[in-house]
Amino acid sequence: SQTIHQWPATLVQPVGSPLSLECTVEGTSNPNLYWYRQAAGRGLQLLFYSVGIGQISSEVPQNLSASRPQDRQFILSSKKLLLSDSGFYLCAWSARTVRSYEQYFGPGTRLTVT
Amino acid sequence: SQQGEEDPQALSIQEGENATMNCSYKTSINNLQWYRQNSGRGLVHLILIRSNEREKHSGRLRVTLDTSKKSSSLLITASRAADTASYFCATAALGSNYKLTFGKGTLLTVNP
Numbered sequence: 001s002q003t004i005h006q007w008p009a010t011l012v013q014p015v016g017s018p019l020s021l022e023c024t025v026e027g028t029s030n031p032n033l034y035w036y037r038q039a040a041g042r043g044l045q046l047l048f049y050s051v052g053i054g055q056i057s058s059e060v061p062q063n064l065s066a067s068r069p070q071d072r073q074f075i076l077s078s079k080k081l082l083l084s085d086s087g088f089y090l091c092a093w094s095a096r097t098v099r100s101y102e103q104y105f106g107p108g109t110r111l112t113v114t
Numbered sequence: 115s116q117q118g119e120e121d122p123q124a125l126s127i128q129e130g131e132n133a134t135m136n137c138s139y140k141t142s143i144n145n146l147q148w149y150r151q152n153s154g155r156g157l158v159h160l161i162l163i164r165s166n167e168r169e170k171h172s173g174r175l176r177v178t179l180d181t182s183k184k185s186s187s188l189l190i191t192a193s194r195a196a197d198t199a200s201y202f203c204a205t206a207a208l209g210s211n212y213k214l215t216f217g218k219g220t221l222l223t224v225n226p
Contacts, residue, residue, distance in 0.1 A: 101162075
């Protein structure tokens with residue numbers, strides 16, 4: 001069966017510090033990968049998605065970047081965090097072979113920028 | 115921008131009652147999905163309904179889709195305290211290239 005991992009689970013970082021959040025998927029090959037951010041009590045905002053290694057699409061201009069160095073690894077980064085980067089970050093995958101767009105989410109990372 | 119908008123924003127019911135949540139969207143879609151999120155956790159896929167379907171069932175869940183009104187509803191029958199969670203609709207727009215657009219969600223509280 002497929003599983004998706006995210007780490008760390010929680011993170012407290014000062015303004016101006018760098019960020020690296022990691023997401024890995026097991027049990028599937030060639031997935032589509034997604035990064036979302038969820039503000040408190042709000043819906044999900046799609047930040048980035050990837051349909052293959054090195055292929056990243058950005059949905060919202062921002063202080064963040066994403067990379068996909070391996071087929072099942074997706075990394076969210078920032079060189080200098082802003083207070084507004086605080087939120088709940090969710091990674092998700094979907095199967096590219098099935099055009100049903102169902103997405104499967106990781107447990108999330110709670111980021112607090114102080 | 116948000117494609118789906120759920121209504122109501124919050125719903126509180128007693129165990130055993132039915133819960134109905136609605137979702138409206140703006141553009142033509144390939145399919146519409148409902149997800150559940152327990153507090154502080156990731157989202158879990160519940161059910162998908164395609165644009166050419168009008169109703170779908172899965173256990174205690176019933177989803178309807180009215181593409182002429184660009185709206186969907188999720189009915190949870192015989193609710194349980196464990197159904198307490200936020201529920202989100204998500205739409206896959208035509209030609210969206212695997213992307214989903216999520217609404218802001220409905221917070222359902224089922225009181226024992």
